[in-house]
Amino acid sequence: MTGDWGLATARAALDAVVAVLLAPSCAACDEPLRHPTRGPVCDDCWRSILPLTPPLCDRCGDPLPTWRLVSIPLACCPRCRRTRRLIDRARAIGSYDGALRAIIHAMKYDGRRSLARPLGRLMRERGADMLAGATCVVPVPLHPSRRRHRGFNQAADLARHMGIPARSALRRLRATPTQTGLPAGRRHRNVRDAFAATHAAASLNGTVVVLIDDVSTTGATLEACARALKQAGVVEVRALTAARVVTSPR
Numbered sequence: 001m002t003g004d005w006g007l008a009t010a011r012a013a014l015d016a017v018v019a020v021l022l023a024p025s026c027a028a029c030d031e032p033l034r035h036p037t038r039g040p041v042c043d044d045c046w047r048s049i050l051p052l053t054p055p056l057c058d059r060c061g062d063p064l065p066t067w068r069l070v071s072i073p074l075a076c077c078p079r080c081r082r083t084r085r086l087i088d089r090a091r092a093i094g095s096y097d098g099a100l101r102a103i104i105h106a107m108k109y110d111g112r113r114s115l116a117r118p119l120g121r122l123m124r125e126r127g128a129d130m131l132a133g134a135t136c137v138v139p140v141p142l143h144p145s146r147r148r149h150r151g152f153n154q155a156a157d158l159a160r161h162m163g164i165p166a167r168s169a170l171r172r173l174r175a176t177p178t179q180t181g182l183p184a185g186r187r188h189r190n191v192r193d194a195f196a197a198t199h200a201a202a203s204l205n206g207t208v209v210v211l212i213d214d215v216s217t218t219g220a221t222l223e224a225c226a227r228a229l230k231q232a233g234v235v236e237v238r239a240l241t242a243a244r245v246v247t248s249p250r
């Protein structure tokens with residue numbers, strides 16, 4: 001009791017000193033951090049990350065309009081009913097906006113790699129049913145040239161915190177042009193054959209695998225990864241991403 005109290009007091013004192021001397025601000029909202037020793041993002045920002053509101057599409061994880069549930073026993077969005085997907089199920093912590101978007105940006109583009117741990121923890125909590133029964137997680141790889149440029153792969157950083165083994169079972173064959181701004185159809189063509197299984201994938205024959213990435217937009221990248229994994233004999237490919245760009249179902 002006394003020890004805990006002492007530690008808490010010491011930490012509060014350290015927070016106060018760091019807050020005054022360095023005046024660090026939250027990597028997401030830019031407000032001054034009250035507890036800088038707890039990490040580069042403030043508690044308010046973490047708390048503001050809400051899960052996607054059910055009902056969700058059973059396959060891709062997109063929110064469904066509630067009225068659809070009345071007529072459809074197994075809830076699937078129009079897109080997933082139209083096209084057979086190679087990803088069996090996908091889920092995300094939340095939608096790609098607000099604090100979640102800012103945190104991913106800080107991790108990816110400002111090199112705040114320490115954010116992978118708390119963000120990964122949140123993925124593990126909210127994606128528990130994706131991870132249950134899976135053999136391993138596989139991070140979506142970057143092309144070696146982009147990996148060199150950034151210095152790290154954010155998906156690999158996140159994959160380390162899922163509580164099950166992480167395997168580098170995929171490699172990126174082509175440095176695909178950025179997906180941003182491309183319509184869905186073009187995105188799928190853009191990445192279709194961009195991935196191949198590595199030697200590590202040989203041991204995954206007959207297993208259930210969870211792909212890990214920071215953001216899923218149209219799911220084109222995840223689909224291309226799933227294709228390579230299924231060609232290597234993986235029976236079920238799930239996907240867990242930090243965020244999902246939610247578009248209204250058509």
Ligand SMILES: [Zn+2]
Pocket residue numbers: 026027028029030031041042043044045
């Ligand atoms: Zn904040």
Ligand SMILES: [Zn+2]
Pocket residue numbers: 057058059060061062076077078079080
């Ligand atoms: Zn769907």
